[in-house]
Amino acid sequence: MRDAAVVAVPDPRLGERACAFLVLDGPPLTLADVQGHFAALQVAKFKWPERVEHLAEIPRTLVGKVDKKRLQTAALRSPV
Numbered sequence: 001m002r003d004a005a006v007v008a009v010p011d012p013r014l015g016e017r018a019c020a021f022l023v024l025d026g027p028p029l030t031l032a033d034v035q036g037h038f039a040a041l042q043v044a045k046f047k048w049p050e051r052v053e054h055l056a057e058i059p060r061t062l063v064g065k066v067d068k069k070r071l072q073t074a075a076l077r078s079p080v
Contacts, residue, residue, distance in 0.1 A: 001025070003058045005066045006049055009075045019075045020049035021058060028054050053078060 003023040008016040020034060031052045038048045053075065059067040 005058050005068070005071060007068050007071045007075060009051070009072060017051065018047070018049040019051040019053060019071075021053050021055050021071055021074075023055055023057055051075070 001022060001024055005021045006018050007021070009019045011017040022029060022034075029052060031049070034052050035048050055074075059070040061067050
């Protein structure tokens with residue numbers, strides 16, 4: 001994995017859900033792969049992403065920070 005970011009995406013039932021954006025060198029990871037990794041690290045379930053998207057690169061602001069607004073917009077456009 002080269003890069004990753006997680007953003008909150010609006011959800012009508014829960015208010016928000018986590019969406020993970022991944023930039024990988026190898027084959028794509030499934031949601032089950034990511035959740036299994038979190039489970040192995042004993043991360044609390046409410047912190048697990050409920051959606052995974054793959055990108056060529058994570059968008060950044062002019063100062064080099066992750067552009068979470070662009071990621072949220074991309075997540076809203078993608079089908080769930």
